[in-house]
Amino acid sequence: MNDWHDVGCLDDIPPLGxxxxxxxxxxxxxxxxxxxxxxxxxxxxxxxxxxxxxxIVHGQRVTCPLHGWVLELASGNAVAPDIGCAKRFPVxxxxxxxxxxxxxxxxGGEEQHGAAA
Amino acid sequence: MKERLVLIxxxxxxxxxxxxxxxxxxxxxxxxxxxxxxxxNYNRIMLSPVLAGEKTVDQIxxxxxxxxxxxxxxLHAGSExxxxxxxRRQVIAADGTTATYDRLLLAxxxxxxxxxxxxxxxxxxxxxxxxxxxxxxxDTAQAGRKHAVVIGGGLLGLEAANGLMKQGMECTVVHLGDxxxxxxxxPFAADLLRTTLEExxxxxxxxxxxxxxxxxxRVRAVRFKDGLEIPSDLVVMAAGIRPNITLxxxxxxxxxxxxxVNDTLQTYDPxxxxxxxxxxxxxxxxxxxxxxxxxxxxCANHLAHYGIGRYLGSVTSTKLKVTGIDLFSAGDFNxxxxxxxxxxxxxxxxxxxxxxxxxxxxxxxxxxxxxxxGAWYFQLLREGTDISxxxxxxxxxxxxxxDAGREGHSVMAMSDDAxxxxxxxxxxxxxxxxxxxxxxxxxxxxxxxxxxxxxxxSCTGLVEQILAATVGNFDATPKEKAMCKCTxxxxxxxxxxxxxxxxxxxxxxxxxxxxKTPNGCHSxxxxxxxxxxxxxPAEAQDDYxxxxxxxxxxxxxxxxxxxxxxxxxxxxxxxxxxLRAIADVADKYQIPTVKVTGGQRIDLLGVKKEDLPKxxxxxxxxxxxxxxxxxxxxxxxxxxVGSEWCRFGTQDSTGLGVKLxxxxxGSWTPHKFKMAVSGCPxxxxxxxxxxxxxxxxxxxxxxxxxxxxxxxxxxxDLLCKLTTExxxxxxxxxxxxxxxxxxxYLERTAPWIERVGLSYVKSRIVEDDExxxxxxxxxxxxxxxxxxxxWAERASGAVDAHEFKxxxxxx
Ligand code: SRM
Ligand SMILES: Cc1cc2nc3c(=O)[nH]c(=O)nc-3n(C[C@H](O)[C@H](O)[C@H](O)COP(=O)(O)OP(=O)(O)OC[C@H]3O[C@@H](n4cnc5c(N)ncnc54)[C@H](O)[C@@H]3O)c2cc1C
Ligand code: SF4
Ligand code: FES
Numbered sequence: 001m002n003d004w005h006d007v008g009c010l011d012d013i014p015p016l017g018x019x020x021x022x023x024x025x026x027x028x029x030x031x032x033x034x035x036x037x038x039x040x041x042x043x044x045x046x047x048x049x050x051x052x053x054x055x056i057v058h059g060q061r062v063t064c065p066l067h068g069w070v071l072e073l074a075s076g077n078a079v080a081p082d083i084g085c086a087k088r089f090p091v092x093x094x095x096x097x098x099x100x101x102x103x104x105x106x107x108g109g110e111e112q113h114g115a116a117a
Numbered sequence: 118m119k120e121r122l123v124l125i126x127x128x129x130x131x132x133x134x135x136x137x138x139x140x141x142x143x144x145x146x147x148x149x150x151x152x153x154x155x156x157x158n159y160n161r162i163m164l165s166p167v168l169a170g171e172k173t174v175d176q177i178x179x180x181x182x183x184x185x186x187x188x189x190x191x192l193h194a195g196s197e198x199x200x201x202x203x204x205r206r207q208v209i210a211a212d213g214t215t216a217t218y219d220r221l222l223l224a225x226x227x228x229x230x231x232x233x234x235x236x237x238x239x240x241x242x243x244x245x246x247x248x249x250x251x252x253x254x255x256d257t258a259q260a261g262r263k264h265a266v267v268i269g270g271g272l273l274g275l276e277a278a279n280g281l282m283k284q285g286m287e288c289t290v291v292h293l294g295d296x297x298x299x300x301x302x303x304p305f306a307a308d309l310l311r312t313t314l315e316e317x318x319x320x321x322x323x324x325x326x327x328x329x330x331x332x333x334x335r336v337r338a339v340r341f342k343d344g345l346e347i348p349s350d351l352v353v354m355a356a357g358i359r360p361n362i363t364l365x366x367x368x369x370x371x372x373x374x375x376x377x378v379n380d381t382l383q384t385y386d387p388x389x390x391x392x393x394x395x396x397x398x399x400x401x402x403x404x405x406x407x408x409x410x411x412x413x414x415x416c417a418n419h420l421a422h423y424g425i426g427r428y429l430g431s432v433t434s435t436k437l438k439v440t441g442i443d444l445f446s447a448g449d450f451n452x453x454x455x456x457x458x459x460x461x462x463x464x465x466x467x468x469x470x471x472x473x474x475x476x477x478x479x480x481x482x483x484x485x486x487x488x489x490x491g492a493w494y495f496q497l498l499r500e501g502t503d504i505s506x507x508x509x510x511x512x513x514x515x516x517x518x519x520d521a522g523r524e525g526h527s528v529m530a531m532s533d534d535a536x537x538x539x540x541x542x543x544x545x546x547x548x549x550x551x552x553x554x555x556x557x558x559x560x561x562x563x564x565x566x567x568x569x570x571x572x573x574x575s576c577t578g579l580v581e582q583i584l585a586a587t588v589g590n591f592d593a594t595p596k597e598k599a600m601c602k603c604t605x606x607x608x609x610x611x612x613x614x615x616x617x618x619x620x621x622x623x624x625x626x627x628x629x630x631x632x633k634t635p636n637g638c639h640s641x642x643x644x645x646x647x648x649x650x651x652x653x654p655a656e657a658q659d660d661y662x663x664x665x666x667x668x669x670x671x672x673x674x675x676x677x678x679x680x681x682x683x684x685x686x687x688x689x690x691x692x693x694x695x696l697r698a699i700a701d702v703a704d705k706y707q708i709p710t711v712k713v714t715g716g717q718r719i720d721l722l723g724v725k726k727e728d729l730p731k732x733x734x735x736x737x738x739x740x741x742x743x744x745x746x747x748x749x750x751x752x753x754x755x756x757x758v759g760s761e762w763c764r765f766g767t768q769d770s771t772g773l774g775v776k777l778x779x780x781x782x783g784s785w786t787p788h789k790f791k792m793a794v795s796g797c798p799x800x801x802x803x804x805x806x807x808x809x810x811x812x813x814x815x816x817x818x819x820x821x822x823x824x825x826x827x828x829x830x831x832x833x834d835l836l837c838k839l840t841t842e843x844x845x846x847x848x849x850x851x852x853x854x855x856x857x858x859x860x861x862y863l864e865r866t867a868p869w870i871e872r873v874g875l876s877y878v879k880s881r882i883v884e885d886d887e888x889x890x891x892x893x894x895x896x897x898x899x900x901x902x903x904x905x906x907x908w909a910e911r912a913s914g915a916v917d918a919h920e921f922k923x924x925x926x927x928x
Contacts, residue, residue, distance in 0.1 A: 007925035016636060016662040019924035030924060034636050051678040054666040056639040063639035065666040065674055070639070081566050102927060 004092070004099040010036065011096065018053040018062070023102050028089055029053035030098060031073050033060055039073035040091040040100055046071075046084025119147045122420065123208055123218040125198045125364070127152025129161055130393025130409040131224025132180060137417030139188060141633065145421060148190045149216045151208065154247055155195035157181040160588070161247070162406060165438050168251050168280030179556055191216075201368035203386060220420060223365055223376060223384070223391040227358035227404065232268065236330030242352045245277045254351065258284035262350035265289070266339050268327055270297040272437060274355035275310075278319055279439045281351070289320040289347060291327060291339070293356075301435045301446040305462075306469055306485045313442060313467075322347075360395045360402055375402045380427035382416040392416050398430060405433045410558075418605070425631045426605050434495045436488070436585070445491035448481030448498050449473055456480055461512045470512050477505045490514040492581055506874045515578070537583070538576045543569040545583060552587045560584060561602075601640040603633050608861040612648050621649060621657045637663075644862035647749065647785060651857050654899035661917070667747035670920055671907045672729055680729060681722040683746035684736050685782065688756040688774035688794075689717035698739030702732055716753035716791070718744060727921050733908035742906040745782070749863070751853075752791045754778040755803065759796030759813065768813035770796035773842055777811075777849055783904040784853065784896070787860035787869075791825070792849075805833045808856075808866040809849055814838075818845050822852060822878065823870035831867040834875045837883045851882050851889040854896035 013019045013032040020043055021028045027043035029052045037060065043053050050066030060073045070079040076086040090101040122138075124131045127150050135148060152158070156178070163177040185192040193214050200209040207217050229244025231237050241257070243250050254277070257265075263286060267278045270292030278288045290297075297307040311321060326342040330352055340346045360375035371377050371385040375397030382390050382398075392412045394404060403409065408431035415428040434447030452458055452473040461470045468486035472479055472494065478501050482494040493515040497504060504511055533546030551557060551566045563580055564570055570577045599605050606614075611630060620626050626645055627637065637645065642663035649657035667673050672680035684699070699719055703711050710722040724732055733743075745751060754777050757763065759770030774794040781792070793804040794811040803826075804810030810821040810833050817840040824833035836852070839845055855878070860869040870878060882889050910916040 005925075005927060007927070012919060012924055014662060014919065019919065022923050022926040024927065027923075048676070049678075051674075054670075054674060054678075056642065056665065057662065058636055058638045058642065059634055061638075066676065068639070081568075098924075 003103070004101050007098050007100045009096050010038070010093060010098055013038070013098070016057045018055070018057065020051075020053045021100060025102055027051070027053070028100065028102070030091060030100065031057055031062060033057065033073070036093075037073075038091050038093055038098055040089040041071070041073065041076050042087040042089070044086065045069060046078060046086055047082070052086060120145060120219040121217060122146035122148045122220045122222065123216050124148065124150045124222045124224060125201075125208060126224035126226055126393070126395070127154065127156075127158050127192065127194065128224055128226045128393065129158065129179075129406055130226070130413055131222060132158040133410060133413035134222060134224070134392050134416050134420070135190070137413050138420050141417060141423065142421035146220070148188075149193070149218075150185070150190055151193045151196050151198045151210055151214075151216070153195065153197040154249070156248060157184065157192075157194070159248070162438070163588075164245070164248070164251050165276035165280060168254060168277065169283045169440070170280075171440065174248060174251075176553065198364060201364065201370075203368060203370075203389075206388065219388070221389045222416070222420070223370075223389065223395060224393040225361040225364060225395045227394040228361045229354055230357040230359050231354050232327060232356055234327060234329050236332060236336070237354075239330055239332045239336045240334065241332070241336035241350060242330055242354065244354050245273050246358075250353075254281060254353070255284065257351045258286050263287055264347070264349045265351045265353065266291060266347065266349040267353045267355055269355035269357065270294075270321070270323075271355060271357070272298055272301060272435060273358075274353070275314070276438060277353045277355055279314070279317075281353075282318055286351070287320075289322060289349075291322045291325050291341075293324070293326060295323045297321075298437070301437075301450075301483075302444075302485075303450055303471065303483050306444070306446075306471070306483045309467070309469055309485050310437075310442065310444060314439075358394070358404055360397070362395055365391070365395070373397055380415075380429065381419045382412055382428060383419070390416055390420065398428065401430060403431065403433065405435065407431060407433055414605075423631060423633075432499055434482075434491065436491070443484070443486055443488040445484040445488040446482065447491070447495045448479070450481035450483040452481065459508070459512055472511065474504070474508075477503050477508065479504065489582070492578070492585070502872070503874050503876070506876055537579050538567075538569040541568040543567050548580065548583050549587050552584060557584070558588060600644060601638060603637050603641050604630060606630055608644065611645070612652070612861075615645075615648050615652050619653075621653050623649070623660055623663065639665075643668075643749075647787065647862050651785060651899070654902045668749070669917075670726070670729060671733075671743055671745075671747060671911065672724065673747045675722065677723075679723045679725055681720050681746070682724050682729070682732055682736070683714060683718055683720045683744040684741035685744040685778070686718040687778050688754050688771050690756075690771065690775065691719075695739055695741060698736060698741070702735045705735070706732055708732075714746070714753075716746070717755050718746075718753060720746070727923075730912045730914065730918075730921050734912035737906070737909050737912055742782075743908045748785065749788050750785050750790065751778070751781045751783070752789050754781075755791075755793040755807070757794075757796050757801040759794075763796055765799060766796035766813070767815050768796060768818065770794040770802065770811070770813050773811065773813075773818075773845065774802075776842065776846065780846060780850065780900070781853060783906075784857070784900060785903065786853065786857055787862050788865040790853065790856070790866070806830065807833065809852055811845060816840070818842075820845065820848055823866045823875070825865055825867045827865075829867070834870065836875075836879065847889065847893045848882060850896040851892035852878075854892040854899075855881055857896075857899075858892075 007021050016034055018029045018031045029041050029043040031039045043051050045052055045064040047069045050064040052062055054065045055062040061070050063070050069082050076088040078084045092099050157180045160177045160179055163172055166172040196210045196212050196214055198208050199211045207215055209215050229246050243253050265281045265286040265288045267274045267290045270290050278290045281288045296304050297311055328342045329340045330336055331338045336352050338346050339349050362372045362376055365376045366372050376391040376395050378384055378391050378396045378398050382392055384391050393409050412428050415426045418426045437444040456473050456475045459472045471483045473481040479498045535545045537543055537545050548567055548569050555566055557563050560580055570580045600608055623645055646660045646663040650659050672682050706728045708721045708724055712720045714720045754774045756771045756774030760766035760768055790808045792809045793802040793807045795802040795804045796813050804812050805821050806824040806826045812819040819838050820836045821833035822836045824831055856866055
């Protein structure tokens with residue numbers, strides 16, 4: 001279950017954008033920043049479940065499309081004053097392939113986020 | 118190694134600069150602070166409420182000692198710097214402490230002016246400047262001493278006198294002139310104030326010159342020039358302040374009245390900056406905090422080596438912080454031969470308001486008894502707004518203007534559980550609590566911490582009032598608000614740069630205007646994208662990732678992540694074929710809800726994202742295009758049946774509505790733009806609450822602008838009357854274009870018109886034929902690039918295909 005899955009190539013995700021990966025754990029949003037870092041979060045905003053994949057990506061953050069919460073892509077944590085956290089998934093780049101680990105989801109910031117450029 | 122920054126003066130201006138610097142360049146400097154007072158830094162303006170017993174010293178601390186440690190700042194509290202060795206770049210304190218600097222910041226504030234008269238050094242003679250002074254006053258009162266004399270009937274003197282009286286002392290205010298607070302009040306308001314204060318028990322000696330302070334081991338009495346003597350156990354000198362420049366002068370830094378600085382707050386020694394009351398900028402010295410906040414921002418920016426921003430001087434306003442007395446003044450309130458005065462006096466209510474006006478622009482204001490609109494007048498003053506459109510009613514206040522909805526009464530009279538922000542359900546008590554506990558100073562901070570006024574913004578005025586009443590007279594709003602936290606620049610400045618520097622991409626804007634973030638944020642990017650494509654329609658590339666999701670996928674996101682689809686129904690007209698196609702689409706894609714919208718068309722709600730291109734394809738096949746129900750763009754053109762069927766109809770309102778919609782659909786605007794055409798003054802299409810509305814009459818067409826329903830309802834203003842449909846089209850295109858070019862992003866036509874004035878719009882559209890035609894031509898030109906059906910592009914799979922498919926599906 002803890003395998004890395006090849007979910008596509010970097011260019012399938014627009015810079016400063018996101019795409020969705022459907023999984024048994026539900027939808028996962030895979031983000032790409034301007035510097036080609038990739039991050040993955042559960043596609044549900046901790047506020048009221050808004051689809052984070054549809055938000056505006058800026059710096060290393062995403063703004064939820066529904067009520068404008070801002071979340072840190074690396075940790076999934078909401079930026080103050082809001083409080084909440086979206087589950088994050090390990091994701092990494094090997095060459096231009098995007099690899100996602102779905103089994104080992106974690107909610108905290110203890111694991112390395114696996115961003116590579 | 119980090120550069121070393123040393124700050125002399127642990128007061129309001131210096132520490133504000135440090136805080137601003139920590140925000141933008143937290144790791145640049147190792148910071149050392151010297152302060153002669155043995156405290157952290159505190160909100161000096163709140164000393165008056167402390168003296169009056171309304172606050173405690175703890176409640177007015179801005180940063181306590183642990184805060185400095187947390188930030189890694191070395192603080193020498195209670196340590197006065199006595200020497201700056203500029204050659205060695207070292208400062209030396211009286212207790213022997215030294216520190217070396219790469220950059221030095223002077224913020225030594227002011228010292229009270231002590232009258233040069235015999236006895237001025239007796240114990241019991243003090244200024245009103247710091248916590249030590251307040252403690253002396255409180256101790257004197259508690260020791261049971263009865264008589265206090267305050268010399269100086271200005272802002273500080275009156276606050277001191279009021280506080281001492283509250284502490285049980287009998288207090289006399291001595292004033293050299295015969296107008297109290299003459300730097301803030303005109304004689305009429307000053308008299309009202311004096312009467313009120315006398316009723317509360319203060320005594321005044323006006324037109325009196327103090328000759329000597331008498332006493333042996335402490336003060337006993339005060340003697341005046343005319344020989345009168347009055348007993349006194351305490352004398353507070355509040356006869357003015359002087360910039361504290363002794364140290365700077367001794368160190369050879371160029372000083373005149375204050376330490377002379379340029380627009381970047383740099384002194385004549387390039388390593389040394391200065392901010393606050395100790396500086397002299399363009400010949401001015403300041404004695405209020407609002408200018409210091411602006412200085413702090415600019416100075417921090419230069420200390421961080423960003424090198425943008427200049428301080429250009431400030432206009433200030435004042436309030437007296439004596440509970441129960443509402444008093445406000447700003448600008449030039451005395452006026453002169455070339456100014457007019459608009460005055461309202463209502464002695465029974467104890468209200469006096471005066472505006473000084475020159476060529477229809479506010480130059481100054483004095484208000485007594487009712488100051489709710491102080492902030493509004495101050496804004497009119499700073500922005501130089503032309504008030505001719507509402508000159509007759511300006512003194513009745515903002516609430517009286519067409520965009521009512523502002524609370525007319527003082528917010529402080531409201532109870533703690535009164536809801537201030539309807540969008541986010543925030544009550545007054547929550548806001549007050551956040552302001553005092555988290556030490557908030559600006560509306561932005563209140564917004565970030567409480568969400569009040571973070572959504573529709575209609576309660577911003579109330580939040581400002583609560584802020585002002587809770588923290589005192591803070592007014593940190595710069596002259597023009599910055600677009601967002603990514604930049605110092607206002608919407609107008611950015612837009613001007615885009616036009617004048619011919620910027621055609623976000624990258625160019627970020628680089629040229631020194632954006633603070635690498636790629637903006639959700640707030641500035643959509644605005645910039647709009648400014649770029651509306652200014653350079655043929656050249657600027659629409660930046661897809663800078664659009665809100667609705668405009669990216671051309672449908673409205675719903676609370677469950679599905680979308681709604683609204684096809685255009687030109688002027689509200691539809692056909693059996695269109696209705697059949699809609700019904701088929703709803704069946705085929707199992708769309709749960711079909712609803713008639715408030716805008717005369719049909720909404721398909723609950724469409725799955727991946728079905729969107731197919732739904733559009735089917736609707737396109739039946740001849741329908743996107744209704745832009747999701748866009749900052751032309752929305753609907755509502756019509757009534759008009760002369761074709763209605764027995765009262767005077768013109769073909771339906772036909773004209775369709776023509777207007779065909780001309781304007783697809784255009785991007787600063788905010789959404791709605792139109793309507795009614796066939797007669799019964800106005801069944803509600804044209805008088807639209808951004809552009811037409812009411813047909815027998816002799817032609819009445820053209821109305823600047824209305825909306827929504828959060829703050831505003832009826833339209835009549836722009837003019839026209840006789841042909843072609844004229845209506847031209848005026849409509851020209852009006853949309855001027856709004857597109859000059860409205861700020863997310864500013865609808867209603868607030869825009871209130872900002873620029875109806876007369877201005879008339880001068881551009883009605884009175885300037887050539888200008889109107891040019892605007893109309895520019896509108897039509899930009900429509901060439903805009904009228905592409907976004908649905909057809911996407912239904913074909915040619916554009917943004919990735920948006921509608923998952924990246925991968927895992928087992
Ligand atoms: C669908 C519709 C309600 C309905 O079922 O009838 C609607 C739905 C929404 N309106 Fe509206 N408004 C709709 C007619 C109106 C009207 C009536 C009208 O146009 O005559 C008004 C008042 C008139 C006006 O705008 O002046 C109206 C005033 C607003 C406002 C307040 C605007 C203001 O300036 O104060 C907002 C908030 C905003 O735009 O920031 C808003 C925002 C919204 C949003 C976009 C809220 C959002 O951001 O998600 C809703 C989108 C729902 C969706 O996904 O479709 N809606 N909205 C109507 C679509 C009309 C259409 O055919 O395009
Ligand atoms: C009672 C009172 C009420 C006020 N009410 C208002 C109001 O309602 N609205 C308003 O806008 N403004 C008000 N003000 C004015 C406002 O407080 C000042 O404009 C502001 O505090 C000035 O900030 P500053 O940093 O320049 O000086 P300060 O805040 O005075 O800070 C200077 C600091 O530097 C220290 N210092 C000086 N020399 C040295 C040295 N050599 N070594 C070490 N430390 C040194 C001083 O001890 C002091 O702590 C009021 C002021 C007072 C006293
Ligand atoms: S009034 Fe408009 S924004 Fe509010 S719930 Fe109804 S559709 Fe949504
Ligand atoms: S659901 Fe994300 S902000 Fe409300």
